[in-house]
Amino acid sequence: MRFLVFFFGLIFINFSSSAQTDADPALWSHEVKKISETEYELTFTGKIMEGWHVYSQYTAEGGSLPSEFTFEKEGEDYELVGKTLESETIKEYSEIFEVEETFFKKEAIFTQRIKLLKPEVRQISVNLFYQICKEVCIPKDAFFEISLDGNAFVQSQKQLDEKSIAMGESLRIDLKNKNLLNQNGLAESGSKSNLWMILGLGFLGGLIALLTPCVFPMIPLTVSFFTKQSEQKSKGIGNAILYGFFIVLIYFLLSLPFHLFDSVDSQILNTIATNIWLNVFFFIIFVVFAFSFFGYYELTLPSSWANKMDAASSKVGGVLGIFFMALTLAIVSFSCTGPILGGLLGSTTLAEGDVAVNLTAGMVGFGLALALPFGLFALFPAWLNSLPKSGGWMTTVKVVLGFLELALAFKFLSNADLVGNWGIFKREIFLGIWIVLFILMTLYLFGAFNFTKEDNRKNLSVTRKLFGVISLAFSTYLVLGLLNVTNLKLLSGFPPPDFYSVTETETDCPLGLECFKDFKEGVAHAQEVNKPILLDFTGWACVNCRKMEENVWSDSKIYPLLKEEYVLISLYVDDRKKLPEDEIFDFKFDSGRIKTIETIGQKWGTFQTVNFNAASQPYYVLLSPNLEILNDAVQYVDVDTYERWLRSGLEKYQLTMNK
Incomplete structure (x- = not known):
């Protein structure tokens, strides 16, 4: 608390x-x-x-x-x-x-x-x-x-002792043409599209929150308050719009502390997102959220908070009073918005990149969706008559959200399993759990069972039946993916990778490719076979890394290039395996900060930061065997962009070979 x-x-x-x-x-x-x-x-x-x-x-x-x-x-x-x-x-x-x-x-x-x-x-x-x-x-x-x-x-x-000094120096590499990194801006294209996706997810989450019993009844009451309490209609409309603005502002401000975390340590958010026990904690929290949506109990913030904010809004009045009214809404609606905001936080940590920026985008989208009806209905009050009445349908919305929270909970448990190398939640087991969850949700939507007395199984609405059909179709899609009939590309990044399977695989690299998980070993092989290097900074819990591997690397235009033309070096920055005792050392950054390197992930995460000034994944760099950067770095991009990037690197490598 x-x-x-x-x-x-x-x-x-x-x-x-x-x-x-x-x-x-x-x-x-x-x-x-x-x-x-x-x-x-x-x-x-x-x-x-x-x-x-x-x-x-x-x-x-x-x-x-x-x-x-x-x-x-x-x-x-x-x-x-x-x-x-x-x-x-x-x-x-x-x-x-x-x-x-x-x-x-x-x-x-x-x-x-x-x-x-x-x-x-x-x-x-x-x-x-x-x-x-x-x-x-x-x-x-x-x-x-x-x-x-x-x-x-x-x-x-x-x-620093002599060992740490020597190992720290070995972690820094002599890169040539370092000025080429991000020169063409390709690295940003994926992050920008990802940002819009997170904004859209936040907006969708806000729209869903509007349908919950904590928020929906507040819309006509609040709009009527502003329009009827003001002497002038224009003033009432202005106050309602200002109220909506403050809702957006409050959710925006809630995301700002995460930027401070990022400013203190560039890898702290990645460390948090991939921490084993924090992912287990998120799993427990999301299970708690889910069962609150199922109606077994209600999660609320202390009523004294809402009372204080409500009293403040009445006392101060004016613009500040409207702000406290918006803050009161945020507090009293927490039992419904809290689990959705938790899902939003989970989505931003799963969507790799700048987690703090992603979270801000998601929070702004969420606030916009919550604020939108207050402004629109103030401008067009006649629309209030078209709003559906509160009723049992809102209970159905909450139960469906509960199933979705459970599905996301197991994603966090899967993250902990992947990062910790437990070998428990293999791909097939994860898919099996999701299949059970969505079949149960399908049965619920079709009225096979209920959670609360408010559920009405006798008169199922057309909308509820439609969502039941969608849930059944998604369950079927998961079953076909489990049986390898389809490739589940729509879910890329959520299930564990293909090579993390209960059946034995030839390699623990994506798509059966040959890869190296140690930089020096990979460079030595590249020098031996005289091929350029694709340096892949990735993570076990990195959703966008899996999306790139399953949607882009698997493409017929990309896969042959990776298999035949490049030496792949995949460095997992969230690998929590302990380094051998003789390889643990203290690393001193240029700023003077000293960090103990104890795990494989800490080693490669620090390696990425000090040599490439980057801390997000996926992050791809093309190198010659003598560590000459061949072109700009890229992150999450589409197939055509990635193909042009790979071929450009090959052309540059051929030119350097002919000199």
């Missing part, structure tokens, strides 16, 4: 000064002061960027997380003398958590005395966990390796 409070508390956001990629909003240093032969005073100083703040060790419980020091080997090599002292702090009441919080701005200074238990100890290690906040809060760690000899100033970062 605290997350929901915090999330809604983010709607008033100043977004003018977000942190740069890989920049740390707090820079830490330490000093050592010798008190006696056995006692030392340690001082830890954090310089905090403008607009950010760090919480005290002693901030109130129930609020944001306090700072916490961990002194390694404390009690063994040395003991702490007294508490850790702090510089001047600021106290402020938090409306979100309803407690008085204590924090630092601009500078945080901590002082701790220690007494040696072993006189020979000359170095100690300290870890500081802290939460730094602006519009959102980010948990961070600062590592201190402290020398007790002298008062030398030492940077508060992990020091």
